[in-house]
Amino acid sequence: MFARPLIDGVDFALNGKELRGNVALGALPRLGDVLADSQGDIAFALCGFKDGDRLLLQIELSGNCRLRCQRCLGELVYPVAITASLHLVPAGRIEEVDTDDEIECIEASSEIDVLSLVEDELLLGIPYSPRHPEGECAAQVNELTQSANPFAVLADINKKQ
Numbered sequence: 001m002f003a004r005p006l007i008d009g010v011d012f013a014l015n016g017k018e019l020r021g022n023v024a025l026g027a028l029p030r031l032g033d034v035l036a037d038s039q040g041d042i043a044f045a046l047c048g049f050k051d052g053d054r055l056l057l058q059i060e061l062s063g064n065c066r067l068r069c070q071r072c073l074g075e076l077v078y079p080v081a082i083t084a085s086l087h088l089v090p091a092g093r094i095e096e097v098d099t100d101d102e103i104e105c106i107e108a109s110s111e112i113d114v115l116s117l118v119e120d121e122l123l124l125g126i127p128y129s130p131r132h133p134e135g136e137c138a139a140q141v142n143e144l145t146q147s148a149n150p151f152a153v154l155a156d157i158n159k160k161q
C-alpha cells in the first residue's frame with residue numbers, strides 16, 4: 001500500500017501547484033459496482049489555479065476502464081477522458097455558493113483526499129448504463145440469429161396443419 005496523497009486545497013490553488021500520478025482502479029472501492037473488472041489504472045493530473053478571487057482545482061483523468069454492457073452483459077472497454085474544474089469553497093459556505101455557480105464546489109479543506117476526488121469524478125463521468133456501439137454488441141448478433149430460430153419454423157409448420 002502507498003500513502004493516499006492529500007493536498008491542502010488553498011495552498012495548492014494559491015501557489016499553482018500540480019500533482020500527477022496513476023491510481024489503480026482496484027484502489028477505488030466505490031467504482032466496484034460499475035466495473036466489469038478492476039484491472040488497469042487511471043492517470044490523473046491535478047492543478048491548482050486562481051481565477052479572480054476564486055480558487056480552483058482542475059482535474060484531468062485518462063485511461064481505460066472495463067465496464068459491463070447493459071445490453072449483452074459483455075465486457076466493454078470505456079476510454080476515460082474527463083476534465084473538470086472544482087471551485088474551492090471555505091468550509092460552511094458550500095450551500096450558499098453552490099446555488100449560483102455552474103462549477104462543482106468542494107470544501108477547501110487542508111487535507112483533500114486526491115484519490116477520493118478521482119473516484120468522485122469517475123463516478124460522475126462514467127456512463128451509468130454503458131452499451132457497446134451498434135454492430136459490436138453480442139446482443140444484436142443474438143437478435144439476428146433469432147429470425148432463423150428453428151422453433152419459429154416449427155410454429156409455422158404447426159399453423160399449417
Ligand SMILES: [Zn+2]
Nearest residue numbers: 069072132137
Ligand atoms: Zn453489448
